[in-house]
Amino acid sequence: MLVAAAVFAVLQLANVTGRATPDTRNYVSYALGLSGADKRAAAAATIDHYCGSRASIAHRRQDVDVVRFHRPDPAPRVRAECREREWRKVEPRLRAGQTGGHTVPFTSERFMRIFEARPGYPLFLVPFVTVFGVTWGVWAAGVVVTVLGGVLVFLVLRTLAVPAPLAPAGQVLYYVLPCGATAMRPMTEGLLLALTLAAVWGCALVLRGRRERAGLALVGGSLLALFAVKHSQALFLGLCLAGAGAAIALRRRRRGRAAGRGVCAVAVTGLAAAAGTLLLARLLHYPSASESVQDLLTDHFARPDRERPWREFLQLQGRFWVEWLRRQLWEPLFVAALAAGVWGALRRPAFGGFLIAAAGTGFLTQAGHPDITIWGERLIVLAWLLPVLGVPLLLEGLVRSRVALPAQGHPDRVHSMR
Template sequence: MLVLAALFAVCQLAGVTGRDTPDSKNYLSYALSLRGDGKRAAASVTIDYVCAGRGSIAARQQGVDVTRFREPSPRARVVAACRAKEWRGVEARLRGGQVGGRTVPFASARFMRIFEARPGYPAYLVPFLAVFGVTWGVWAASVCVAVLGGVLVFLILRTLRAPSVACLTGQGLYYVLPVGTTAMRPMAEGLMLALTLAALWGCALVVERGRVGAGVGLIGCALAALFAVKHSQALFLAVCLAVAATGCCFLRPRRGVGAIAGVSFGGVLGVVLLARVLHFPSASESVQDLLTGHFAYPDRARPWGELLRLEGRFWVEWLRRQLWEPLLLVSVAAGVWGVGRRRGFGVFAVAVACTGVLTQAGHPDIGIWGGRLVVLVWVLPVVGVPLLLERAGWVPGPSGEVTSVEGRARGRAACGGGRFGAGVPLGAAQPLGAAQPFAAEADRAAPPEAVRVITRPGDQQ
């Protein structure tokens, strides 16, 4: 686990700068403000960081351009133009009196209020900035939170009693699939992913291990921290977990599921009340932000009707693009198949993935790169594919043997055709006199290539 995490961290040295997004400068300026920097000092450091990244990207792109690679590097020119543009906007807003809040006024006050309501990721950045400086601090913070996400996937699969190879497979998938790339971006999504996985781990502890107190406590802490990172995501997660737990209570009762439902409904209520008390931007404000290009145009008179029209067109285009490159759809299907073998846990894994769909539905902008809004859907293949591979016999079992559906079927047929063999319940003791002929008959009936049946708690489902 640690070797895989270290290897991932070393690979990230390939891109120390140039990972920032349009949102990164807002989060970074917030973090610098928490560190104690004034508006102009925070603006200077943030603009230097952002423009250095743009200059690096421009230089790399020209270096491989077949017609312009012979020309001098454009880095200095791009950095200078970027600084002039950013300072021009910041200076104009500062002179206009936009000096409130923690963030540097890179946009209108109405738009910046959205980031003022997200102190979690900036607070996470502060110690890294203090120790490593801005460039390496932002990179180190991204590496740590991305590594943490992979470790949490490992722990989730371990809680499900998956073999070590399956756990490492899940951790590796987290790093190599788009979810790992998104987690490395200097924005709130990496921390949001880690906290969501922590909540999913809590669900696994409850339904698979019966550790209700630890699991529910972990879910509650994850929801509370997620509220500080992105309160809308905390609301989506709480709603999805509440629906999943309620469904389990009625359809497939399990010990501790009621506690998950309780903490989830409490999370829904807490997020709604706190957001109102703290005067966070409402859902209507978010819709206006979407439809007016971050408030660059006048507010729409009927925003919800226009949003519904946009939703229909967005999902048709989104599906067309996914069918064109169906990696996500195929991966999610495999993930659902994998977690479906663990029905108690699988319901909550699907619920977590649904938060990604809700996030994308709340902001149906086809122009946002990388699918970062729907990134939580990738949790399903990250967790489910290793379980599917284990079930199919493509990863070693707990004692080193490969267990497969075919092998288990052969073993059961050799033992009398019952699910667990001759009508004997799983784990039940057999009289010595009956067990020996039974075993001898199985040895004669089973072909040489049949694998030994390995009973695990997961086989009971």
């Protein structure tokens, strides 16, 4: 486990810069504000980091451009143009007094309210950017949260008592599949993955029946933390765990077995978390689902609000998933990985139900933002948890049979294994 984590961390030195996205500006400026920087200082540090990332990408692209690779380095020009462009947007807003909240006003106040409702990731960044500065701090935070996600995969599989080689194999899958690359981006996905895995680990502990209280505390604590990181994920995961728990209990009852106190407790915890999320979001005046739909359909409020947003949203949903499925069938790695993950998960029906529910939040997140320009791994990344944990479970029988075969001719060894 430690070797896999260390190797992954060292490999990330190849990309210390170049991962920033437009949303990164909001999270980094939020973190700098929490650490005590004023709006102008936070804006300067954030713009330097973001534009440095843009310049790094431009430099790398030109280095391998078959026509322009011999031309002068574009990084200084790209950095200067980026700074000028960002300050052109920020400076008038600062002068106009748009200094409320924690984020630097890179866009309209209406759009920035969405990020004001996500303090979890900025809080996570604060100690890193305080100690290491913005560039190395953001990188170090990405390494820590991604390594943590892999370690949680290892712990889930060990809790399920899978053969020893398969636990680090699942951890490595987490690092090499899109989970690892996406978690390293300076956005919320790394924490969403880690906290969702923590909740899945809690479900595994409950099902093992040895540490039910610890497992339930882990599920509840993860859902509470998810509210701070991105409250929609807390809502989705709570509902999905509640539904999975109810389905597992019903299945057991139909087979003449007890529903299981732990399974019911997880279901109740998930339902309570979903209800609490809705209530708290309303009390804190967080942006509503309607506001999120308007954000999507108006290109972050750059255009007038739509008169019939939900009707258009449903039309877009149908078209999006048709195109998404077409692209998946064109390059079916994701579909094949999901199928293998479901197959493996169903070998442990109770745990598999909770795993499929947790992974299903990736599809709900994507459905909440059906933008084909980012159809890839970022929004739907939580669905990759299904192959990450399901494939080792699928291989469990094969590994156990190979371990048992050499011992068949040696009664003493067979007895000791039992």
